[in-house]
Every structure is written in C-alpha cells, then in structure tokens.
Amino acid sequence: MRNEVLLSIEQHIDCLISSTCSIKTFCFKWQVIREKLRRLNSDLKSSVHNSRSCKNSLLEELLQDLLKAVSEIKMLADHCFNDSYSGGKLLMRSDIDKASSRLDILSKRFSEAHASGTVTYPEAIVVAKPAAGASQDDMRFYMNDLFLRLRIGNLDMKVTALEAINDILNGDDKHLVALLLDVEDEISLLVSLLSYSDVGIQERASEAVMFIAGFDSCKAALIAAGAIDPLVRILEAGSTLAKVKAAWTLKNLTENSDNVWSLSANGGVTALLKLTRDAQSNAELIYPCCGVLQNLGVVTEIKRFMIDEGMVSILFELLTSKDEATRIQAIELLTTIASGEDIIKAEIVRAGATEKLLKFLNPNIPHSLKEREVAFKAIDLIFFSASNSLYCLLGSRFLGWVLFFLNTGEDSIQEVVLKAMLLLCEASEEAMKAMGDAGFMSLLVKLLEVKSSKVSEMAAQLLVKLVSVQKNRKKFIDEEQNLKQILELLCPGDDDVKEARRFLLPLLTSLTNSNSGRKKIATSGYLKKLEKLAESDVIDAKKIVRKISGNRFRSMLNGIWSF
Structure with missing residues (x-):
C-alpha cells in the first residue's frame, strides 16, 4: 500500500514540476517551489527506506498529507497557468506563499521522522512538564519535545502535545510562555494544523493560535505564517468551537488595519456576515464575529460591501438578541457603519433605525446602563447631523424619555443623557426650542x-445653551422661581461661591442679554454680592454688573431727558 502511495506521489510531483515551468505569473516563486519539491522527493525516499516498521502509522500519515498537499498545489498551478484564478493577484501571491510554506513544513516533518528514532513510535515516552523552579534548559527541552511531537507524532501524540501547549498558554507562568513562543518555527507549525482534517486537532490548534494572537509581539508572525486563510476556512466549515476560537483570533489580528485587506481578500467578510445572520443562535460565536466586522468597518470600501450584502438588516436582527453583550456589540457596529458618510446614515434611518434604537431608551423596557449609553451615542451620530433625521427623532418620544431619565435616573445615566443633549444643542436651534417647550429648563x-x-x-x-435662544430665555425668566434659585445657589456663603460661580455666572451672563433678565437681577437683592465678585476681578461678574449698571444709567438719562 505504501509503495502505491509513494509511486502516486512521485508521479504527482514530477507532473507538478513540469507544469509549473510554463507559468509566467510569479515565476520566481514557482521556481522556489520546484526546488522544494525536488528536495522533498529525496527526503521522502530516505524516510521510507529507513522506516523501522512497514506498518509505521506515522509514515502513512505523512505520505497522505504530502499527497494531499501536492494535489492542491497542482490545482493552484493550473489556475495560475490558465488565467482562471478568480481571487486577483494579491490572493494568488498569498496562496503561492502558503503553498511554499506548506512544503517547508512537510519537508521538515520527513527529515525529523527519519532522524528522531524512537520518537517516531506512538508508544514513545512523553516528557513530563518540569516542576516549578526547573532550569531553563529543562524547560526548553520540554518545549522542543512538544513541538517535535506535533511535527512527526501520530494523531494521539499531536492531541497530547497540543493540550500541553494550550495548558502553558492559558497558565500563569509567563516565563514558560515566553520560552514556548521562542521555539523555532512553532507559530508556523501551529498555523499549519489549522487546516488539519481531524476536528480535535483543528479545535486545539485554533485555541493555541487564539492565545498567541493575544500577544502583540506574535501577531506579525501569525500573518507571515499565513494564518488568515485557514482561519477563514474554519469560519466556513469548522466546528462551532473552532469557529469561536477563529473569530476571536481574527478580531485580534484585524485590530491592525493592514490585516483587514488580507481577511477581505480571503473571503472573510462574506463568511462573517453569514455567521451573524441568525440573531438568536450562539451568542458566543456572534459576539466575536461582530467584533471582527467592527474592525473591518473602518475601511470605506469594505463597509460599503457589507451594507450592500445586507449588514444593516443583520444588525437590526441582532438588536433583538437575548444576549446583552451581542446587543451592545450590534449597536456599536451600527455606529461604526454609520460614521463618516451622511448617505449611509440616511439609509440606516430609512431602514427603520429610529424605532430600533429608541427602544433602548424606553424606560418601560429593562436595559442596562451600558446599552442605553451606546444607544445614545448611536442616536447622536446617526440623527443629530442630518436635519431630516433630526426632525424624525424630535417627532418621536425621544425628548419625553430623556426627561424621564433626567428626573428619575442615577448620576451615571444622567451624565450620559446630559452629554447627548449638549451635542443635540450643537446640532440644531430647533432642537433647543423643542427642549425648551418640553420643560427641560x-x-x-x-x-x-x-x-x-x-x-x-x-x-x-x-441651560446656558438653551437660554441663548430668545424664546427659551423669555420663558425661563418669566418663570419667577428659576432666576431666584440660581442666585441663591450662587451666593449661599463665601466658601461655596468659588465652586458655584464657575458654571452659574455664565448662565447669569446669558440672562443679562434680556431687559427683563437684567431688571430682575438688579432688583433681586443679590446685586451687591455680584458687585463684590466683580471687585475681586471675576470676569463674568464684571460683565453682569457692567450690563446692569449701564442699563440703570441709561434709564436715569432717559428720565432726565423726559422733563
């Protein structure tokens, strides 16, 4: 059986070497692949000839892996030769590089299988993890042994080695982790296992790669090892557990915008959108997928593609998820999608964003502070910058619910609401009038x-912003208690004046723009306190006193001239 497989591999390699000579695109890269194929042929014959057992399961596994690799590279070569490659030159170059790396790994596995002696047998002794305080040489020997088993061991040995590696990565011994990541070619080897046909190996390899992606210093090595493509393939056809790990890995990797295009070129956007379509299923998977999409959404071209593929309707569905973290992630992703382009904002509003987002502000529906906070941010971004959208918002129950939270909410929600209302004032004078009419002041x-x-x-x-509008200022002054309360707060005692005047004096300054405002301040009994502040070089107090005094002087002149 082995001789038949070997003959088939040799024929495939000879055919592949011959066919790649005629490829004109990336011809140097194909020349490198041909040299690696020739070396592999030599290593293969050496390993088979020196195998100690005609029933060596490890060697059978290596032969099958090589046959599969050569067959897939032959398909890639045919596409490149016939100009039938649909992914573009960027993806073609990436796939050629991955094929070349795959041959390196296989060649190394055959060489180590030949040189390792008893390690080629499934029953070989497993090196125990060094105890705490062991020497660096002992720990490094342990790491090298784990990765040697990954390279040349059978299925059971690979599983055991991966479990040990994940135990290290998930542990607290940072020194041991550093040693693990310092083993030569370890990241490339783990990435190669992402494409393994065995589900258990793929899941454990996905977990290891996910941990490694959490180290900033290792992200570039993962990209160089070609991790993006197998991670996307896992999203398309892997087990649920492997998909979750792959999504978290991609979320970490796409925090660097340079990797966003690589994910897109490998079909990652389509795979992620497909996984997020069902709002009620597997929040554990949907949450990291949304995180990846949020990283992708900062690129205008990819964002537009996502919208064309129905991203907005998908997010609206996710807003109904039973999982709070998923709902929050969906709102934040909707905010990212809407940012920067008024056309997209208008599309989102037309699709029904008003009703979808306002439900998070409905006091009769239980939502967390975090949900309400991100909803306010989304409403600010989507509605406040466009007049048509803003009118739609003001015509809803938005202001009434805002008043409810200002009146009954805790400090944290009041801060969120007030911040949003300050932004709303910047957006429109009509909005300020509506707030005045609604009873905000x-x-x-x-x-x-x-x-x-x-x-x-x-x-x-x-308040300063609202009373800057003449209609609101008149309404505020006409309500007698308003001005009296501000003056009482401003002048309760000398110890409190310094803190209070910082934000109350600008309010009084705005009110002096009205004749009735100046008159009421002058006759309130607090004018001497304001004059005292003016004498202390408080600028706002000087402005107030100057306006009131100038008005009184003009009144006196008018009285004299009237005789």
Whole structure:
C-alpha cells in the first residue's frame, strides 16, 4: 500500500514540476517551489527506506498529507497557468506563499521522522512538564519535545502535545510562555494544523493560535505564517468551537488595519456576515464575529460591501438578541457603519433605525446602563447631523424619555443623557426650542443642586445653551422661581461661591442679554454680592454688573431727558 502511495506521489510531483515551468505569473516563486519539491522527493525516499516498521502509522500519515498537499498545489498551478484564478493577484501571491510554506513544513516533518528514532513510535515516552523552579534548559527541552511531537507524532501524540501547549498558554507562568513562543518555527507549525482534517486537532490548534494572537509581539508572525486563510476556512466549515476560537483570533489580528485587506481578500467578510445572520443562535460565536466586522468597518470600501450584502438588516436582527453583550456589540457596529458618510446614515434611518434604537431608551423596557449609553451615542451620530433625521427623532418620544431619565435616573445615566443633549444643542436651534417647550429648563435648574458636581455642571452648561435662544430665555425668566434659585445657589456663603460661580455666572451672563433678565437681577437683592465678585476681578461678574449698571444709567438719562 505504501509503495502505491509513494509511486502516486512521485508521479504527482514530477507532473507538478513540469507544469509549473510554463507559468509566467510569479515565476520566481514557482521556481522556489520546484526546488522544494525536488528536495522533498529525496527526503521522502530516505524516510521510507529507513522506516523501522512497514506498518509505521506515522509514515502513512505523512505520505497522505504530502499527497494531499501536492494535489492542491497542482490545482493552484493550473489556475495560475490558465488565467482562471478568480481571487486577483494579491490572493494568488498569498496562496503561492502558503503553498511554499506548506512544503517547508512537510519537508521538515520527513527529515525529523527519519532522524528522531524512537520518537517516531506512538508508544514513545512523553516528557513530563518540569516542576516549578526547573532550569531553563529543562524547560526548553520540554518545549522542543512538544513541538517535535506535533511535527512527526501520530494523531494521539499531536492531541497530547497540543493540550500541553494550550495548558502553558492559558497558565500563569509567563516565563514558560515566553520560552514556548521562542521555539523555532512553532507559530508556523501551529498555523499549519489549522487546516488539519481531524476536528480535535483543528479545535486545539485554533485555541493555541487564539492565545498567541493575544500577544502583540506574535501577531506579525501569525500573518507571515499565513494564518488568515485557514482561519477563514474554519469560519466556513469548522466546528462551532473552532469557529469561536477563529473569530476571536481574527478580531485580534484585524485590530491592525493592514490585516483587514488580507481577511477581505480571503473571503472573510462574506463568511462573517453569514455567521451573524441568525440573531438568536450562539451568542458566543456572534459576539466575536461582530467584533471582527467592527474592525473591518473602518475601511470605506469594505463597509460599503457589507451594507450592500445586507449588514444593516443583520444588525437590526441582532438588536433583538437575548444576549446583552451581542446587543451592545450590534449597536456599536451600527455606529461604526454609520460614521463618516451622511448617505449611509440616511439609509440606516430609512431602514427603520429610529424605532430600533429608541427602544433602548424606553424606560418601560429593562436595559442596562451600558446599552442605553451606546444607544445614545448611536442616536447622536446617526440623527443629530442630518436635519431630516433630526426632525424624525424630535417627532418621536425621544425628548419625553430623556426627561424621564433626567428626573428619575442615577448620576451615571444622567451624565450620559446630559452629554447627548449638549451635542443635540450643537446640532440644531430647533432642537433647543423643542427642549425648551418640553420643560427641560425647570428640571435642569433642579439638577443644579444635586450632589454630583459633574451632573450639576453639565446641567448648567445645557441651560446656558438653551437660554441663548430668545424664546427659551423669555420663558425661563418669566418663570419667577428659576432666576431666584440660581442666585441663591450662587451666593449661599463665601466658601461655596468659588465652586458655584464657575458654571452659574455664565448662565447669569446669558440672562443679562434680556431687559427683563437684567431688571430682575438688579432688583433681586443679590446685586451687591455680584458687585463684590466683580471687585475681586471675576470676569463674568464684571460683565453682569457692567450690563446692569449701564442699563440703570441709561434709564436715569432717559428720565432726565423726559422733563
């Protein structure tokens, strides 16, 4: 049986060497592959001739792996020769490089199988993990043994070695991890196992690669080893566990925008969209997939492709997920998709974003603070910058629910709401008028007295913006209690004045733009306190006193001239 496989491999290699001579695209890379094939043929014959057992299961496995690799490289070569390669030159070059690396790994496996002696047998003794405090040489020997078993061991030996490697990567011994990652060619070997046909090997290799992707210093090595393509293939056809690990790995790798295009070229975007279509299934998988898509969404061309493939409707479905983390990730991804382009924002609004996002602000529906916070950010980005979308928002129950949270919410949600309302003021004067009509100003005055200094200061800042609109200013001054309360807060005692005046004086300054505002401040009984602040070189207090005094002087002149 072995001789038949060997003959078949030799025929395939000879045919492949011959056919690649005529390929004109990346001809130097194909020349390198031909040299590696010739060396492999020599190593193969040496390993078979020196095998100690005609029933050596390891050698049979190596022969099958080589036959599969040569067959797949032959298909790649045929596509390159016939100009029928559909992935473009970028993907073609990547696939040729991966084929070349695959031959290197196989050649090394055959050489080690020939030289390793008893390690080629399944029953070989497994080196025990060194005890704590062991020498560096002992630990390095242990690491080398693990990776040797991965290269030339049978299935059981590979599983055992991978479990030991994952135990190290998942452990607390950082020194041991550093040694593991320092073993020669270890990352390339682990990446090659991602394409292994055995599900157990693939799952354990996916876990190891996921841990390694968490080390910034190793990400470039994973990319150089060609990790993107097998990870995408796992997303397409791997087990659920392997898919989860692959998605987390890609999330880490695509934090570098240079790797985004590589994932896209290997069909990663389509695979990820397919996995996220069912909002109710496997949140453990959907969450990291959304994380990868969020990294991809920063590239305009990929973002547009995602939208064309139905990304918005997928996200709307994910907003109904039973898993809170998935809902939050979906809102954040929707925000990323919407950023930067008004056309996309308009498309999202037309698709029904108003109803989908506002439900997270409905006080009658239980949602976490984090959900409401990211929903406010999404609403800010999508609705506040376009007048048509803003009118749609103001025509909903949005302002009423905002008032509810300002009136009854905790400090944390009040801060989120106030920040959003400050941004809304920047977006539109009509929005400020709507807020004045809805009763925001009297509630904001009450918030000036809360214990949270951040809430009270943001409330004052929002009041300043609202009273800058003449209609709101008149309404504010006409309500007698508003101005009285501000003056009482400004001048309760000398110890409190310094903190209070920082955000209350700008509010009073804005109110002096109105004749009735100046008159009420002048007759309030607090003018002397303001004059005292002005004498202390407080700029806002000087402005207020100057406006009121100038107005009184003009009144006196008008009285004299009237005689």
